[in-house]
Amino acid sequence: MLSKKTINQFSKFIVIGLMNTAIDFAILNSLMWWTGIYSGASIILLNIVSFSIAVFNSYFWNKYWTFKDLDKVEAKEFSQFILVTLIGLAINSSIVYGITTLVSPMFGISPELWANLAKVAATGFSLIWNFIGYKFIVFNR
Numbered sequence: 001m002l003s004k005k006t007i008n009q010f011s012k013f014i015v016i017g018l019m020n021t022a023i024d025f026a027i028l029n030s031l032m033w034w035t036g037i038y039s040g041a042s043i044i045l046l047n048i049v050s051f052s053i054a055v056f057n058s059y060f061w062n063k064y065w066t067f068k069d070l071d072k073v074e075a076k077e078f079s080q081f082i083l084v085t086l087i088g089l090a091i092n093s094s095i096v097y098g099i100t101t102l103v104s105p106m107f108g109i110s111p112e113l114w115a116n117l118a119k120v121a122a123t124g125f126s127l128i129w130n131f132i133g134y135k136f137i138v139f140n141r
Helices: 004-035 042-066 075-102 111-138
Strands: none
Touching: 004 042, 004 111, 042 075, 042 111, 075 111
């Protein structure tokens, strides 16, 4: 059974995740609109940019609020955070690429909306990985 502490941490993680998802989506959609790229290998670069900006925001909020790690930022901890996040990014980008490039939009959905639906699916999978990695690897005190 999950402890009250873990449930509280996961709840905070979800709030921060929603904030970071909004940042990620806003940047990705701005980049897609600006470049006209909605699929193919180039969407991976756009996704990396948007995901990376959101992840730096995520580090500080999760460190100090979710996991109450009030120690100063250490290179080892930040490196672990980046490693867990990069694995999350690989999961996220693979799903975005796979859905937008290998599966044609269905039901008359526009490529823009299809890319956003792919991002929603990708976010769900990477969210689970990131919470587990942050809790048990990065901020495990």
